[in-house]
Amino acid sequence: MTDLDHLTQSLARNLKRWRTERGFTLDGLAARAGVSRGMIIQIEQARTNPSVGTTVKIADALGVSITRLLDFDETPKVRLVPAERAVRMWSTEAGSSTYLLAGTQAPGPLELWSWRLMPGEGSSSDPHPSGTFELIHVTAGELTLIVEGAEHPVPTGASATFEANAPHSYRNDGAEPVEMTMVISVPPAR
Template sequence: MTDLDQLTQSLARNLKRWRAERGYTLDALAARAGVSRGMIIQIEQARTNPSVGTTVKLADALGVSITTLLDYEQGPQVRVVGPGEAVRMWSTEAGSHTTLLVGAEAPGPFELWDWRLMPGDESASDPHPPGATELIHVAEGELTLVVDGTEHRVPAGSSVTFEAKVAHAYRNDGDEPVLMTMAVSIPLGH
């Protein structure tokens, strides 16, 4: 593979990755960058090698440096957090607890939590910054998720996502523990 082929492949991979991380559709990125949707598709499929100007526009629209967008030598950064390294953040005498499993700063704080919520227990949260998102998967029990005063039942095997910019709470109204995993993403700069 030539250097140009490697660069084209790297740009395709990185553009897809950063667009997904930012949550941009093809149309949204095209509008932000002033680059046609068709050009972005061709770049993401590694069918074209765009001009430097187009690449700079895309990098600016994604909020990354052109170096980051073109980088193909730096491998993925991996950090393994062993069971003994996870951080217990909250617990009650009844046995409820949360554990921060792992976190990252891409593009802002991004955390993965393990929750055990005992029957009758509740944990309330203040609003997070605008743009914050939470994703929850309930493995056992039934979670009562309260978002901005509205209750949502989330049974075992179900997942839920919500904008966490309003007050919210996690409650177990059942008679068995709720076991769930939660991911929290806070936008950059908050």
């Protein structure tokens, strides 16, 4: 079984488990997540590999981290995630990429990400639920952070934090790759 097959199977199994534990119907979860009922059925039957955006919407609607949906092993006190277990969520031919490094529930989902954006590339995000915060630390290059249309330059060594309940995006307008670490804290589902 390939890594993608394993990921698809884990997502299918865990989506159904979390949806059932939360008492959400297919229609109820679809409405909360803003995705189609058919998409949720396809994911639960391991017949599709959804986009990162769809996966994030479903995780947010369930009030769990993407890590939980992807079936990372968790131990009671300390959980080490070897480098080879980091999940590449997207990449481009030019070399941009993002990796989910680790995640936990604290008391809602808490995720640690590693990002690399090549010159001229970027990534946009739909608003997350109210109470979701993102913390970013740039380790190379200069990131252009856009929140509600306002641009904020974040140079090497600088950090930024914001409530992510508005449209936001990350862009590299420079000549060198941007590397950053991001933490996302999502409130627990109500």
